Amino acid sequence: MNKIKSFFQRSAQPSSREAAKQRLQLVLVHDRNQIEPGMLELIKDEIIAVISKHLDIDRNNVQVNFTQGERESRLVADIPLTPKRPIRK
């Protein structure tokens, strides 16, 4: 019974190969752009501060992430606005 359980447990979590690949892909985005992962959070806060001077934004749903192409990457910020007046349906 134990054996069967451990068999299923093993297959439930991603293989260590997958884990290695995912961790590498994440860390290399930061390595290649020479930026510490925690710095991205700081950038996000600063972007929110700057934009919110001029626009009403939905602070809780701002997303700032790197996206990785072949060997180039970009910083993508997704900043939802809070509507000034309700949109009539």
Added chain:
Amino acid sequence: MPARVITVTSGKGGVGKTTTTANVGVALALLGKRVACLDADIGLRNLDMVLGLENRIIYDVVDVIEGRCRLRQALIKDKRLSELYLLPASQKRDKSAVRPEDLIKICNDLKPEFDFVLIDSAAGIEEGFRTAVAPADEVVIVTNPEVSAVRDADRVVGLIEAVEKGPARLIVNRLKPGLVQRGDMLDTGDVLDILAIDLIGIVPEDEGVLISTNRGNPAAFDEKSAAGRSFRNIARRLNGEDVPFETFKDQSGLFRRLSRMLRRDSSRRGR
């Protein structure tokens, strides 16, 4: 045609740069090419031992640079392959004894006499690495399918591009087919996805490499060695041949795999 200068580097140490340089050098010489292997790991000389030529050294690369001997006198001729030569590193000095322009000068002097000059780089990304890359026409990066080696390789890919020596090509060394099959090791495809450079060879983990290195008799000489065959294929690819990439299966038999599985189960129960 003048020699192509190929630097073998890796970022991380211990991934098999020296073993690769020695074996690819032997394999190119087996193809009838004139090969000079240059040990640029100044202060940590090892290529001589892996090639089995350590007892024949009189002068080293620093002696050439500082004018104590001529280049010809420092080159050690292999007794097994008449077209294979070694220029040893100095063991007494450190990286600062060789400047990039010194190595460029030496390579320029070697070029008319050889088809290939293989440079075994120091690990790391500092002075030793930069010196070894300076004379390169091409760069080969050796990595292992393992997170730290791949991360360091990525750093080196970027540095090679920055000095306009790229694109580097990749050797995945010490692949364990059994672990890959079990989903517990990065596969060559994973490594290529991550690094986004061209592959030039896959070398399986092979005890025979250690044994042949113990004897100073590189595995590339051994017809039966799996790693030796891979190194010979890399040499053929470097020489412009279109050689399909090998696929590896777990070499251990069914019995060994079963007993390993049982052992793993009992150790898990014991916890």
